[in-house]
Amino acid sequence: MSFNSDQIIFLINPSSGNGDYLRIIKAIQQCDDAIDHFITGSKEETKTFLETIDPKYKVLVICGGDGTINSVLNYAVKSKLVFAVLPNGSGNGFARELGYRKDVAFTIDRIKKGNTHEIDVLKVNDNYCCNVAGIGFDSFIAKQFEENSKRGLLTYVVETIKGFRNYQGIDASLTINNTTEEGSYFMICFANTRQFGNNTVIAPNADPHDGLIDVVLIRKFHKALIPFIALKLLSRKGKNSKYIRYYKTDTIKVDTRYSLFHTDGEPLVKTGTILNVKISDTIQLIQTQN
Numbered sequence: 477m478s479f480n481s482d483q484i485i486f487l488i489n490p491s492s493g494n495g496d497y498l499r500i501i502k503a504i505q506q507c508d509d510a511i512d513h514f515i516t517g518s519k520e521e522t523k524t525f526l527e528t529i530d531p532k533y534k535v536l537v538i539c540g541g542d543g544t545i546n547s548v549l550n551y552a553v554k555s556k557l558v559f560a561v562l563p564n565g566s567g568n569g570f571a572r573e574l575g576y577r578k579d580v581a582f583t584i585d586r587i588k589k590g591n592t593h594e595i596d597v598l599k600v601n602d603n604y605c606c607n608v609a610g611i612g613f614d615s616f617i618a619k620q621f622e623e624n625s626k627r628g629l630l631t632y633v634v635e636t637i638k639g640f641r642n643y644q645g646i647d648a649s650l651t652i653n654n655t656t657e658e659g660s661y662f663m664i665c666f667a668n669t670r671q672f673g674n675n676t677v678i679a680p681n682a683d684p685h686d687g688l689i690d691v692v693l694i695r696k697f698h699k700a701l702i703p704f705i706a707l708k709l710l711s712r713k714g715k716n717s718k719y720i721r722y723y724k725t726d727t728i729k730v731d732t733r734y735s736l737f738h739t740d741g742e743p744l745v746k747t748g749t750i751l752n753v754k755i756s757d758t759i760q761l762i763q764t765q766n
């Protein structure tokens with residue numbers, strides 16, 4: 477199926493990344509001035525935009541970071557629209573994994589070619605997630621990042637270093653593939669793709685087409701071990717560490733009093749102690765390969 481210019485609309489979040497969204501509008505107009513765009517001021521505005529979207533549009537290009545992509549999932553899983561991403565966030569984990577580029581001309585070219593594929597979407601309690609969700613250190617950092625007035629890679633680095641000083645770990649009981657274990661954890665990640673963003677790979681074997689969640693369990697460790705554990709993770713050799721374990725499953729239950737979790741980097745607070753994670757739906761994406 478190929479798409480025409482008047483079937484494409486760009487949804488632009490001006491608060492993503494360093495806020496440089498005007499270059500995107502300029503590039504769209506230069507490439508093809510028959511293609512529309514909509515600038516969204518909030519998640520609420522995006523919801524209304526999607527609920528009332530003109531049916532002539534067949535492809536929605538999400539311009540922003542993982543949080544912006546996350547904000548359309550509630551709608552995306554029930555819609556016949558096809559999605560593409562123009563990465564403009566701080567980490568852009570999902571876009572990096574699916575081969576999207578900052579190049580507007582490339583994006584429009586791929587859309588017009590019209591090759592699509594389906595990818596999995598996770599549900600974490602009542603919240604959708606297409607990239608990585610988690611509870612523990614990563615949700616702690618997601619919250620600190622949200623509260624910081626600056627975005628971008630440097631802010632992630634600063635918040636992560638501060639987080640190592642302040643974060644205490646969580647106690648949890650987990651049920652995966654009918655087995656239960658409990659202990660103290662540094663973090664528990666639920667990955668659909670391999671990376672958080674900025675090429676920081678947490679789940680080297682994750683594949684958004686396999687119908688499975690890649691669970692990464694990192695046990696609590698002494699702070700002196702931070703450089704060693706970080707090196708194991710970043711060099712994708714976590715399998716060799718006694719602190720790190722990987723599972724593939726289609727459902728996992730976590731029982732913990734720690735309330736802060738995240739979906740695609742967006743911090744959320746759960747009400748009870750349970751976090752249920754499962755593969756729930758799929759969405760259609762524009763393929764980036766020829």
Ligand SMILES: Nc1ncnc2c1ncn2[C@@H]1O[C@H](COP(=O)(O)OP(=O)(O)OP(=O)(O)O)[C@@H](O)[C@H]1O
Nearest residue numbers: 492493518522540541542543544547565566567568
């Ligand atoms: N649809 C939306 N409209 C407006 N603002 C949104 C929308 N979705 C998310 N946001 C907010 O916009 C800000 C930027 O989010 P986004 O995640 O896109 O960029 P980022 O955090 O810079 O990048 P990344 O998530 O890739 O690290 C966040 O505060 C997020 O909560």
